[in-house]
Amino acid sequence: MQNIMSIETVSLNKDNTAVVIIDQTQLPYNIEMLELRTQEEVWKAIYLLQVRGAPAIGVAAAYGVYIGAREIETQSYEEFRIKFKQKKDYLASSRPTAVNLFWALNRMEKVVIDHADKSVQELKHLLLEEANEIKAEDIRVCRRIGENGLALLKDGDGILTHCNAGQLATVKYGTALSPIYVGLEKGYHFKVFTDETRPLLQGARLSAFELHSSGVDTTLICDNMASAVMKKGWVQAVLVGADRIAANGDAANKIGTSGVAILAKYYGIPFYVCAPLSTFDLNCKTGDDIHIEERSAEEVTEMWYKKRMAPEGVKVFNPAFDVTDHQNIAGIVTEYGVATAPFEKSICEMFSKRDKLKV
Incomplete structure (x- = not known):
């Protein structure tokens, strides 16, 4: 491969x-x-x-x-x-x-x-x-996000990720998967569980593909299996990316991410968002201000199937993203460090660091 x-x-x-x-x-x-x-x-x-x-x-x-x-x-x-x-x-x-x-x-x-x-x-x-x-x-x-994220992990940790925030989502390394790749370079051995990520299967088609081809211990699971692997104690951290982060730390990411965050909080597992400062939108006070893209019904009813898997004429709701509440986020890993609650303060500190020292 x-x-x-x-x-x-x-x-x-x-x-x-x-x-x-x-x-x-x-x-x-x-x-x-x-x-x-x-x-x-x-x-x-x-x-x-x-x-x-x-x-x-x-x-x-x-x-x-x-x-x-x-x-x-x-x-x-x-x-x-x-x-x-x-x-x-x-x-x-x-x-x-x-x-x-x-x-x-x-x-x-x-x-x-x-x-x-x-x-x-x-x-x-x-x-x-x-x-x-x-x-x-x-x-x-x-690369810096990878190094900062790696400091939050231990060798041998089980890590769950949702969608694809690896190299395929960037030019190199990725955001959420960067700590895994930087760890791989340094001899760490992680066990990664990748959510399938319906309806477009970015976890199955992309994350599992790049992690497996890089030699990372990778297990693909359906989205509704996340609770099962967490309950077994197989997951010590969740790493996800983001498409837009509000000033209060609310983070929009691929649909299904907010559910993973809720599960992680229930099981006491730290949930980390990994993203560069360019993904923050300080004009959005909260996640309610983030415009969520809605995509075609065919992605749910027909894509990936030989035959249509839903009745003709049924209504379909297909948002591409959801918003994870900042209260369910343990930290936001950036190139300038890790922002933690209260996020309004720590996010401003990240931008102050940027203004003083460009990466």
Whole structure:
């Protein structure tokens, strides 16, 4: 089995004309690389989950808007700025919940705004440099999250995870799975239980695939088996990622995460959210302010089945995410340390550390 850790999830091709991604809809059957040469192709890849995971979406969006900028044919700064914003807004419409999408696009737009004195050609070069830095920063940040998260674990621990917040959700290492990979490098031996994660099976298709191919002791379980393995004492910590974190510590992540957090609290198991500061949205006071994406009914009724597994015409509720209450979170692992309750205070401290010392 090919080790997924040897492949970058998102990159730019050698002549800077295409965003290269692993098509995650093909995993684990095929490792297929896609070259996205237009903004429309990047938008479609994000919407269809060919690239997914908040940090990976951010990197793909940065490269995607750079590809769009290359297509702008003008020497007028003002015309370039207006057309660039149109392309940025277009990519921003691909998915509403993952804040890294907007964070990356805003960083790219800031390059244009801050360099009004540059030529269009120079602006395009600066945009390429910024997109490359967003990618490099993602790798550095995920490594640091892994090191900070590893300090919370012991060799031999059983760890449960939900959805996929591994390398496939970032450029390298991942967020929630980064402590496991950093531990693997240092000789730790963890036993990882991966929730299947319905309806899109990111745990089965992606987390189990990358962990198993990396040599990690991995056991796949259905979502409704989490309580059973916790009750047996097989789980000492839960590690999950996040797509958006509110100022009070409420965290939006793949649907089903909040239920895992409730179970973990019942069994006295620490529940950790692992995410970079770019995933925090301080404009959201609580989780109630986070917009939750709803997806098509077919993901529940038809996908993965040879025959439709629900009656025609039945109503379907298919939110892509739910919000875990901060009271059920033991800590939020970031690149600048671990935020703990009271989260309003500790999250502000994380941002103060960032302002003093960039990772």
